[in-house]
Amino acid sequence: MINSSCRITALAFLIASMSYAVGVGAHGEVLLEPHSASHFKYDLSSAPSILPNEGYPFHTTYGNGHSARKEAKLPLIHKHIRIVVTNDIHGHEDEFNPAGGECNSDDRRRNQCIAGAARRMHTFNLLRRGHPYTLFMDSGDVFQGPLMHSFFGGMASAHVMNIIGYTAMTLGNHEFDDGIEKLVAFIRALNFPVVCSNLDLTNAPSLDAVVLPRYIIPGYNIGLVGFTTVMTKEISLGRGVGSIGFLDPAEAVQRQIDLLYDEGATVVFALSHNGYRQDMKLVRRTRGLKLVFGGHSHTLLSSDPDDPDSRGPFPTVAYDREGKPVYIVQSKKFGEYVGYLDLTMNDDGDIEYLSGQAIHQGFDVPQEPSMYELVQSFQSMYDVLGGRIISRSLVDMDQVPCKVGECHLGNLVMEAMRALGGNTGADLVLFNSDVMRAGLRLGGITLAHVAGVFPNSNQLVLAHLTGRELRQAFEGSATERHPADGNVVNAFVQAYGVRLHYNFAAKYFAKVEVGAPFGAATDLTTKWTALEDDRVYKVLTTNFIAMGGDHVLAKSVPYENIAYLSVMLALYLQNHPVVDPALYGHMVTVDPPSVI
Known part of the structure; x- marks a missing residue:
């Protein structure tokens, strides 16, 4: 529990x-x-109106097309x-x-x-x-x-x-x-x-x-x-x-x-x-x-x-x-x-x-x-709540780079996931980049900024996934097609505790490796090993992913809620007055094999 x-x-x-x-x-x-x-x-x-006729239902149709x-x-x-x-x-x-x-x-x-x-x-x-x-x-x-x-x-x-x-x-x-x-x-x-x-x-x-x-x-x-x-x-x-x-x-x-x-x-x-x-x-x-x-x-x-x-x-x-x-x-x-x-x-x-x-x-x-x-x-109705500075960033954290590769914002979020879910025994972290709806700027970070990053009611959850399911998720994220069924994958995933070899521009996936212990993605001396297809890994992710959202997973899986993502990030920032998330180099762009 x-x-x-x-x-x-x-x-x-x-x-x-x-x-x-x-x-x-x-x-x-x-x-x-x-x-x-x-x-x-x-x-x-x-208020100005551009409709010449006031009651707008005119020549309209209702229901299922009548x-x-x-x-x-x-x-x-x-x-x-x-x-x-x-x-x-x-x-x-x-x-x-x-x-x-x-x-x-x-x-x-x-x-x-x-x-x-x-x-x-x-x-x-x-x-x-x-x-x-x-x-x-x-x-x-x-x-x-x-x-x-x-x-x-x-x-x-x-x-x-x-x-x-x-x-x-x-x-x-x-x-x-x-x-x-x-x-x-x-x-x-x-x-x-x-x-x-x-x-x-x-x-x-x-x-x-x-x-x-x-x-x-x-x-x-x-x-x-x-x-x-x-x-x-x-x-x-x-x-x-x-x-x-x-x-x-x-x-x-x-x-x-x-x-x-x-x-x-x-x-x-x-x-x-x-x-x-x-x-x-x-x-x-x-x-x-x-x-x-x-x-x-x-x-x-x-x-x-x-x-x-x-x-x-x-x-x-x-x-x-x-x-x-x-x-x-x-x-x-x-x-x-x-x-x-x-x-x-x-x-x-x-x-x-x-x-x-x-x-x-x-x-x-x-x-x-x-x-x-x-x-x-x-704005005045929520400024008393949203305007308080809870942390400061030493780096700009744009959301756009997260859609194709490693990014400062994604690494900050995964640090927050690890901090709140650290007692779960999780092996790694993954989540969909599009769950982050805005970036964070260098300087003060307020609760309003946090709500801008996570405006939805998505939650941090713990799920159990096989190595095969994880590898397929990473491959689908890079190629935009799920290898299990060929359906479109609608999101690039951020990941922690693994090292990915891929080329997003070429829609090519080479391999994924896992480091031990959890969090070793920050340690360049770590020995990386292949995911074991039949092993079950504990994964910190989002309820959206676990429920099959964006088709990152071929099917939904059971999960246990931990906290709203917005609450998770706010708690982490409150406990870290200054943040400066690094880029770890755990997403490696490689050339696809030559076509003869």
């Missing part, structure tokens, strides 16, 4: 129990009510429109530093604080000015991010999106992480529709009641479809997700496209949370789309061909199964960029003119004052 004496401190309230009661006022305002505290209200009656009405194709009402797009905000309503964490005084002094809802609203207002026919779209993953999301459970983001005046959004995989009930509450708090076409909600009636499979924007005759990644069932542990069917996007979306044209839509656009490359594949399998507003892969597309961070043009042109052009856009993540498109269409809905770009939300972009005050009022 694991000693639980140091599992939960007051941080359990901070991380595990921070929830707000939510209501909707008589005039449409969202009420955020902390336990035994007065209501916090922000009146939405004066049409609200059918009619002949109607003429396009507005031929010159501007569309503003965001994706993968992940709860970043406050500004953040380059590592994705909460800004501190040093970041502000160095002008390194970027993005946030106040800058986003300033940019939205500029883009709206002089363009009366402007639509605002979001491609999902509003959920899971800094302490603000953990504290409000998505309701702060709902509030912000209502004030800005979004037209529609689709669902990302992280919208499901907190379970169906919280997702339904979030959607009910919005004053615009959520469109997702590739869900079978037969066994999730509460979600079925609030998610639309298709939608025609009132006053525009523009149809919308939406879709999310079919991997959601594997990468989200939210309660009730197992009752949802995630359908092949191309087939499901095509059905809704055809129905939209039957119902009078002149043109159809898609909101995607499926990734840049997957969007191009979907376009090739469908017909009738004109634009895809993308998300999920956090891809920066740029109209500047010399932009070193760009992964493609903004917009990217793909061709549907009839050879017609479809334009795809995406704007990185966290609201660091806001994308927009100006387009002119003819009476048939064909795009005759198109231009746009992704606008960086740097420190020099002004923050809209009323939104800034709102975000600060949100």
Whole structure:
């Protein structure tokens, strides 16, 4: 039995129990009510609206695709429109530093604080000015991010999106992480529709009641479809997700496209949370789309061909199964960029003119004052908990390198895992890199920073795995295919107590060795030996991995909970006033064998 004496401190309230009661006022305002505290209200009656018709259910469809009405194709009402797009905000309503964490005084002094809802609203207002026919779209993953999301459970983001005046959004995989009930509450708090076409909600009636499979924007005759990644069932542990069917996007979306044209839509656009490359594949399998507003892969597309961070043009042109052009856009993540498109269409809905770009939300972009005050009022509710410095780092710890190899942040987390799980007799540590959602900067580390690294309710657990299961996990992590069944592995793993020989770029895995005693990865004189396939190893990992998440393991395994990852890291940092995690060299890049 694991000693639980140091599992939960007051941080359990901070991380595990921070929830707000939510209501909707008589005039449409969202009420955020902390336990035994007065209501916090922000009146939405004066919030800007871009919908010409107030009651948004118009030409909408409900449930599993039953049409609200059918009619002949109607003429396009507005031929010159501007569309503003965001994706993968992940709860970043406050500004953040380059590592994705909460800004501190040093970041502000160095002008390194970027993005946030106040800058986003300033940019939205500029883009709206002089363009009366402007639509605002979001491609999902509003959920899971800094302490603000953990504290409000998505309701702060709902509030912000209502004030800005979004037209529609689709669902990302992280919208499901907190379970169906919280997702339904979030959607009910919005004053615009959520469109997702590739869900079978037969066994999730509460979600079925609030998610639309298709939608025609009132006053525009523009149809919308939406879709999310079919991997959601594997990468989200939210309660009730197992009752949802995630359908092949191309087939499901095509059905809704055809129905939209039957119902009078002149043109159809898609909101995607499926990734840049997957969007191009979907376009090739469908017909009738004109634009895809993308998300999920956090891809920066740029109209500047010399932009070193760009992964493609903004917009990217793909061709549907009839050879017609479809334009795809995406704007990185966290609201660091806001994308927009100006387009002119003819009476048939064909795009005759198109231009746009992704606008960086740097420190020099002004923050809209009323939104800034709102975000600060949100933050003040948890600053007393989240603002306290508990440790200092002597090194920057970016999260991005952890996706392909050894990293400072991953090694810090594994040190924390070893510290809290040290009395379990564990042989090694492994966990999925994507469980870390933000990095840590050189300087002070607060509880809010910790919550930014681990915004989800994932836990440190003890599991028992055979050497064969471990070797297959490491091989699948390097090659992105699980050797046991050939299925896709969606995460690179961080590991401690082992030495890996691989080449991630070449999708090649050579071998894994284990060092004894536990933790010998830091000792370069250690004798490394091969994993024994039939031996059972004690492994410190995450409940997400143990439950089969990201398909790191071919099947789920039993496990014993130890502590929330956020609590684990906070406890470790409290006990280590200064941290300087080293790189041990236990992930060795090797050349794949030559192909003759």
